[in-house]
Amino acid sequence: MSGSIAVVGAGPGGLTAAMLLAGRGYRVKVFEKADRVGGRSAAITESGFSFDTGPTFLMMTFILREMFQEVGRNLDDYCTVMPLDPMYRLNFKDVSFDPSRDNEVTYQRIRDTFAGEESGYRKLLKRESVRYRYMYPCLQKPYGNPFSMLSPRLLRALPHLSAGRSLYSVLGNYFKNDNLRISFTFQAKYLGMSPWNCPGLYAMIPFIEHNFGVDHVKGGLSAISEAMARVIKEDGGEILTSTPVSRILTDGRGRATGVMLPDGSKEEYDAVVLNADFGYAAEKMFEEGVIRKWTPSRLDRSNYSCSTYMLYLGMDKIWDEPHHQIVLADDYRRNITEIMGEKILSEDVSVYVRNASVTDPTLAPDGHSALYVLVPVPNTRAPISWDDDCRREFRERVIARIADRTSIKDLEDHIVFQKEITPADWRDEYSIYQGATFNLGHNIRQMLYFRPHNRFEEVGNCYLVGGGTHPGSGLPTIYESARISSDLIRRDLPQ
């Protein structure tokens, strides 16, 4: 049939692409191997508790709004967006800082806590708004051939790349105090990177946060995926959960022709949108010999993000702690070096605690709360066993850190539900290459033209979406990847 598209994976990338394509009149069928939509953004639900598996910070909500507008919908008819203020707490050993979505309030808080540094904040907002204005549009275009790297848009943005400088170094333009510099560079962790290695151009991320704010969605960010699934179905698309694709079928000219399911049955499509984790898909989902560039050895040599150790805790009480709280290691730089460089588990851990029940009572039964704990750790390239002893010891360390730095002292006494995900689980159960939860690294050599292309360069009729392709990991850029790939499909296969 003409205009038929198979979407492999119902993560945010696959769902956004399916929504845009179904809205544009393509016949779309989504194949999802899990029993629910959302991928790393799906809900974990148990005994009345609901946790987001992964994303909890929604930024640049206007990009998500645009995706819904493109198919004639209003996001607010499908989801309740809740702006957060303060956006989060940064909990250092001897000081706390709660950035507000109101820049004036943040300015005052910097003046009160880091006296003498406040003018750097105004300077940052002004300078980084310019970088954002030049750089962000470059992320919204495909880079399918080397000449695309010479586009006037990208050339104009070059002076704003801060080439050769790290994010931490760029923040030195604004602040001297180390804790304050960390407060505006810890965002490198959104990309699974170190502030000391993350390209300086990502100084636009703290700007984006402070300019547009951080939002929550009632019911959790998984509600976005569920809303997209609704729109896809309203527009005639089909979504099959618990339906893994075992192979992307190709013809003799290396063009995708359809998908094969585990029972050996084959379905033909005009194009395939691939949302499964890139490294995993390139290694496992094609006939031998089809992938010539992203070979197993190149995949292995590439640079990947860190991983995360996760605890999802159903509690029989509600803690008086902020919605988002980042508890930073006593020596944050050492902690990051251990994760990214030495690839060992730190004694002195940083822990992100999300206590969303203080804003959103729908996440847990009455009087209960859903606590989400994320600890950045090395990906599975590191020789860490994650066996029972390793997990038990690490869990104790994480809980001790929370007790030491917050009012959550007797956490163990209040747990009524618990789930744990280790890097080995991300790799084995979630099919994530090297358990690198934030995909291929975002160093300059793996960005733009150097990242796997949206119109997949190895297989015709195959389009990539999600964190493993351009523009990269994080919900807004993942939505952009889907928009770029859907636009390419519209150009290649006009309806």
Ligand SMILES: Cc1cc2nc3c(=O)[nH]c(=O)nc-3n(C[C@H](O)[C@H](O)[C@H](O)COP(=O)(O)OP(=O)(O)OC[C@H]3O[C@@H](n4cnc5c(N)ncnc54)[C@H](O)[C@@H]3O)c2cc1C
């Ligand atoms: C712990 C964690 C925290 C994060 N926090 C944030 C945050 O706060 N804010 C933010 O913006 N981003 C965050 N991210 C990053 C990113 O937004 C999410 O990882 C996002 O879910 C990635 O979307 P995706 O579409 O690339 O892939 P995924 O969500 O991984 O979706 C891929 C889908 O493909 C399916 N699949 C795989 N193989 C097959 C197959 N063979 N057949 C059929 N289906 C298949 C998978 O089951 C999955 O559903 C976080 C990520 C993690 C892991």
